[in-house]
Each structure stands twice: as C-alpha cells, then as structure tokens.
Amino acid sequence: MKGSSKNGVLLLLIPAVVFIFLLFVYPFCYGLYTSLTKADGTFTFANYIRFFTTPREIRTIWVTLGIAVPVTLLAVGLAVPLSYYMRRGIKGEKIISFFLIVPVTLGTVLVSEGMLTFMGPNGWLNQLLMALHLVQKPVQFTHNYAGVAISVGLQGFPYAFLMLLGYVSGINPDLEKASQMLGANKWQTFWKILFPLMVPGIAISFCLNFVMAFSVYPSAVLLGQPSGPQRVIALAAYQMAFEKFNFNAASAISMIMAAIELVVIAVVLAWRNKMYKGASIVGKG
Amino acid sequence: MEKKKLKMSSVLFAIVIAVYVAIVLGIILTVVLNSLSKGWYSGVLPKTITTEWYKYAASDHVIPQLIWVTFLVAIADVLVGLLIAFPAAYALARTDFKGKAILLSLFLLPMIVPPMAYGIPLAMLCYKFHLAGQIIGTIVVNLVPIVPFMILVLMPFIEQVGTNLESAAKMLGAKRMTIFRKVLIPLTTPGILTAGILSLVKSISLFDLTYLIAGGKNQTIVVALFSDAYAAGARPPQAVDALAVIYFLIAMTSLLISLRFVSPTQMVFKLK
Numbered sequence: 001m002k003g004s005s006k007n008g009v010l011l012l013l014i015p016a017v018v019f020i021f022l023l024f025v026y027p028f029c030y031g032l033y034t035s036l037t038k039a040d041g042t043f044t045f046a047n048y049i050r051f052f053t054t055p056r057e058i059r060t061i062w063v064t065l066g067i068a069v070p071v072t073l074l075a076v077g078l079a080v081p082l083s084y085y086m087r088r089g090i091k092g093e094k095i096i097s098f099f100l101i102v103p104v105t106l107g108t109v110l111v112s113e114g115m116l117t118f119m120g121p122n123g124w125l126n127q128l129l130m131a132l133h134l135v136q137k138p139v140q141f142t143h144n145y146a147g148v149a150i151s152v153g154l155q156g157f158p159y160a161f162l163m164l165l166g167y168v169s170g171i172n173p174d175l176e177k178a179s180q181m182l183g184a185n186k187w188q189t190f191w192k193i194l195f196p197l198m199v200p201g202i203a204i205s206f207c208l209n210f211v212m213a214f215s216v217y218p219s220a221v222l223l224g225q226p227s228g229p230q231r232v233i234a235l236a237a238y239q240m241a242f243e244k245f246n247f248n249a250a251s252a253i254s255m256i257m258a259a260i261e262l263v264v265i266a267v268v269l270a271w272r273n274k275m276y277k278g279a280s281i282v283g284k285g
Numbered sequence: 286m287e288k289k290k291l292k293m294s295s296v297l298f299a300i301v302i303a304v305y306v307a308i309v310l311g312i313i314l315t316v317v318l319n320s321l322s323k324g325w326y327s328g329v330l331p332k333t334i335t336t337e338w339y340k341y342a343a344s345d346h347v348i349p350q351l352i353w354v355t356f357l358v359a360i361a362d363v364l365v366g367l368l369i370a371f372p373a374a375y376a377l378a379r380t381d382f383k384g385k386a387i388l389l390s391l392f393l394l395p396m397i398v399p400p401m402a403y404g405i406p407l408a409m410l411c412y413k414f415h416l417a418g419q420i421i422g423t424i425v426v427n428l429v430p431i432v433p434f435m436i437l438v439l440m441p442f443i444e445q446v447g448t449n450l451e452s453a454a455k456m457l458g459a460k461r462m463t464i465f466r467k468v469l470i471p472l473t474t475p476g477i478l479t480a481g482i483l484s485l486v487k488s489i490s491l492f493d494l495t496y497l498i499a500g501g502k503n504q505t506i507v508v509a510l511f512s513d514a515y516a517a518g519a520r521p522p523q524a525v526d527a528l529a530v531i532y533f534l535i536a537m538t539s540l541l542i543s544l545r546f547v548s549p550t551q552m553v554f555k556l557k
Contacts, residue, residue, distance in 0.1 A: 008461065009376050016373030016392065016432065023429050024395050024403060031406025078301060085298050097549035099306045102313075105540045106533065107490030109507050113514045113529050114312035117319050117522065122327050124311050154308065166550040207397060215399030218492060222514055234401040238497075241405050250405050258402040265397055 028258075035251035047252035057253075060233040061260065067145070067220075067232065068213035071152045076206050079160035084194065087168045097165075100158035112151045112222040116142055119150070147223030148230050152213045159212070160205045167201030168194070196276060203272035207265050214261055233257050313533065320526035338527040345520060346509055347502070348531065354420060355505040355535065358495070359488040361424045362431050363481050369428070370435035371477065375469070377436065378443040392433050400430065400493040408497040417498040423505065426494040431487065435480045438551070442476025443469075482543040483551060489536055506532045 038044050051057045086093060103111050119125045119141035126138040141147055171194060179189040217234040224230025237257065241250035320338050322331030342348065377389060395403065407426055408417065416422030450472065454464045470477070489507070496508050504512075510532050513525045 006380055006382070009380050010382060012372035012376040013388070015369045016436070017388070019369050019428065019432060020391055020395075023407065023425065025391075027407040027410050028398075028403050030410060031403070034406065034409070081294070082298055082301060085294055096302055096306075098544070099302075099309055101540065101544075101549040102537075103309055105486055105490060105536050107492055107507060107536070109490075109492055109511045109514070110316075110529055110533060110536070111312060113510065113525065114316040116514070117526065118308075118312045118315040124315055124329070125308075127329060154305075157305070162550045211397055211399050215401040215493065217401060217496075218511055222511075234399070237401060237405055241408070242497075247405075247409050251409070254402045254405045258398050261397070261399055261402065 031251040031254050034248050035255045037248060039246075039248060047249045048256070050249060051252055051256060056231075057236055060231055060236045061256075063229070063231060064214055064216070064233045065260075067148055067152060067216060067230075068210055071149050071156060072206060072209045072213050075153055075156035075160045075209055076164075076202060078157060079164050079205070080195075080198065080202060083161055083164035083168050084190065084198075086165060087171075088173075089169075097162065100161060103154050104158050104162075108151065108155055108216075108218045109222075111154055112219045115147065115151055115223060119147070142223050143225055145224070145230065148216065148219050151219035151223050152216050156209045156213055160209050163205040163208070164198065164201050167205075168198055171197050199272055199276040203268050203276075206268050210264055210268075211261060214264075215257070233260075316526050316529050316533065319523055320530045322523065338521065338523040341521070341524040342527040342531070345513075345524065346528065348528075350502060351504070351506040351509055352531075352535065354423075354503055355489060355507075357420060358423050358427060358505055359485050362427050362488045363484050365424070366428055366431045366435050366484055367477060367481060370432050370439060370480070371473075374436045374439035375443050378440045379448070392436055395429050395433050403429070404494050404497045407494070411498045418500040418503060420503045423495050423499050423503060426498055427488055427491050429494065430491065431484050434487065435484055438480040438483060439473070439476050442473050442479070446472045479547050479551060482546050486536075486539050486543050489539055506535065 035047050036043060036045070038046065086096075090096075117123055121138040121140070123141075125141065126135075129135045129139060130137075141150065175193055175197070176189055179193045184192065215234050216232055217238065220226055220230045220232040220235060224232075226232075226235055233253065234257070237250050237253035240246050240253055318331055319325060321334050321336065323333040323335045323337070325331035373392070377385065404426070407429070411417040411422045411426065416425060446469070450468050451464055454468050459467065489505075491505075492507050492511065495505050496511065499505065499508055506528070510525070510528050513520060513528055517525070
C-alpha cells in the first residue's frame, strides 16, 4: 500500500492513539507532575525526599522485592523445565492446562480468600500434614510471608508456564533432531540449543510475572501482615492516597514503583541480549 | 540411562502438577464447603450443611446489582475495546511507517507498568472529572489493560488474512467501509471472537483499577468480595465464602464457555 491509501489506513490508529494518550500517558504525566508539586502546586522534591528518608516507607521497596523476586524466579524456574517437558504434548494436557488456567481466571482475590480457610490452622492442608505426621502442630501458612508468597506463586506459575509452553512449542523440532544426530545428549541439547532459543520467552515471562508480583496488593492485605512485615509498596501508595488523602506523596510512590519496575525490566532485557545473540538463527518452525 | 532420566523427569513433572492441582482444588472445595457449613471448626468435613450464609450474603449485598455491574462493565469493555483495538491492530498489521515500533511499545506499556502505579494518578483524574464511583468510570479505566491485550491478540489474526482479497474487492470498486464489513470482518471473525472472549474472561476478574475508583452501588463482585474479606470480623467468614462462591460460579462459567473457543495458552500474554 502506498500514498493516500496508506495514510487512510493510518487514520485507523487515531482511536487507539487518543485512548492511550488520554488514559495512560496523560494520567502518568499528571502523576509525575503531582509527585513533583506540593498541594498548592509549587514545585518540590519533598514527596520523594520524604519517601526515601522515612524508614517505614523505604522498607516497602525491600519487602515487595523480597516477595516478587524469589517468587518470580521460582515460578519461571519451574515453568522452564515443565514447559520443555510438555512441548510435544502429553497425555492429559488439556486437563492440566485447565487446572493451570483456573487460578489465573479466578484472580488473586478469590485465591487469597480461599487460602485463608484451606491453609488456615484447621484447614485441610494442615489436617493432611498432621495426619501424615509430617508436622506436630499446624504450620502457619496465612498472615505471614509464606501466605503472600504462595498466593503470588499460585498466580504466577501458570502464567509463566502457559506463556512458555506457547513459546517452546513454536521452536522448530528439527533443531533438536539435528543436535541429537550430531551426538549431543538430552542435557546438551537442552542447554546448548533449546535454552538459548527460549531466552527471549523466559525474559518476557519473567518481566510480566514480575509486574504482577510487584504490584501485589490483595494477597498482601489478605494473607500477610499488611501493617508490618508485609507492608508492600502498593499498599503504601494506596494508604497515602485514600487514607491520608495526600495525592502528591501517593503519586511519588507510584512513580517510584514504576521506576523500579522499569529498572528490573531493563536488567532482564540486558540479560536477554547477553544470552540471546542468535536473532539470525532460524529457530521457529 | 537415557530411559531412566526420562522417567525421572516425568515423575517430577507429575509431582509438581499434582501438588498444584491439589492446592487449587483444595482452595475451591474448602470455599464451597465452608459457605455451606455451620460450625466447621475441625474435622475433614463440616457436620451441618446450611444455606443460611447465602441468605446472609444476599441481605448484606444487592447481589443482582453486583452481578449486573460486573457483566455490564465486562461486556462494555469488550465492545468498546474491540472498536478501538481492531482498527489499530489492522493498521499495525498492514502498514509500515516511521515510528511504528515506538507506537507499538507505547501500546504495550500498560502491560509492563504495574496497574497500581498508573492506577493511582488515573484514579485521581477520575475523581477530578467525577467519573469515580460511576459505572462509566469503571468501564473507562478497565479499558487500559484490555485494549493493549486485544491489539496483541488481533494482530496475528489480521496478518494471516492475505491482502489479495482486499485488493480484489477494491478493484471491483468496493469502498473501504464495504471492504471492512464484507471482507475483513468475516475473515477475521475467529480473531475477533478470541480477543473478545479472552478479554471478557479477563475483565470479570480485573481488580486493581476497579478497586481504586469503584464505590457504593457501582462496584463489581470481585471488589465487593475483597472488601468483605478485608473487613474480616465484620461478618462471618462463611458469608464471605458464600459471596466467593457466587463470584467463582460466574468466573468459571465464563471460563468454561470460553474454552470451547480458545485454548488455555491464549489466556495469557501471547509470545511471538
């Protein structure tokens, strides 16, 4: 297509461009502006300085990273071998995928709410563990770090798994055959051939998983101790905005959240570029 | 040697999946049983079965209103989302222009910035323009995660449809609107259906943004559930579970219907 016809097609982008600027770019810039001003509209860095000099606030960064990083690593770490294993399809694949997609569909709120009963002191899980004599008294799975981590992981794992499954099954099986014909064993084939080709998929699923884990809010509130050890950054922002009604300070926390997120993504993409040099390799079947 | 290793990996796979499925089933079953039970403090199964918590939940919330708002928001988001995303996906799939990569990453940005981060300024604007607490406000904010997702789902479907048929229609004198209506839309129906269904399932469970701006009569069921669970102690946990079961039934029905049309791998972000 060329000339006026192409310009005509580009007009179709207008609704989406208006949408993204009005509902995403503008609010984001508005947030940035608000975070750099006082309530009366004068310029200040005070909102950021306040965050970074208040131990209770700055702790939220480490608390959130302390949940998001290990859980995301574990979810993606489990998803890589499992999706590799299932890449050619296995028996019962449909039913397995179904169970994986259920928590994603239900969302954090229901999963967290259900965990309160299921993993509570008298819940089935503790009854089972005690019946098997694995533990003497009920293990505390709720209202602590474990509860939040399990809830985030239950959401994150299927997400990472299904994402990687779609990716790994798109890798040309001939590459594996070729590697085996050349005498490589399964490990070598995985590490030298498939893993490098999976790197872009791993990077993206890590990033998206991390985003979900990092903005963890319902799980931390319902399953953690939101006033103390599991006071995550999203909660700090929420409280500032809707409990203290300090929108300037709340915007600053939002901007800090977004900035940390983007830094992590930049690190992951740098790792990806270091690992994945084979953009020219025809890896797709 | 080779055989043994293969077996070990399959055992490992089975264990991980079994643990996972057991936890998911356990969570769902306890929620359902608890909502139907009375005085279930110990033991494997509740001793008395009752439906009183559903009556309690129904007196606590206007449940038809919650369901109505949930579906209204989800359906409106799908329809408006398609109207915005389809033309954009078409333009992005069919043309190459300067800055296309930048525009595409701009469209994807809402997916990599946490909703809580852009949600708070967005909520502030909604309060400023009196959209907060209104159904229309909830519909508008939830478009932010839905539209980028739709564009991503739709693009490959449009790319698959060759340009030949469009050119032929054009040569035969069809106007652009006619080509859209008579050629493109019928050919991309599977894509539209996929994007629509996936977004519908997604938007029923969208929480963060709705939570930030919805209030009173105009909240969705998932937000009402969170508020109930958060204010634990204000009502019996079984009543919270009763609301959870109602939400669960809605989400599961939409999931089961959608799985007739799409595969589970499409439910998540599609990697190219």
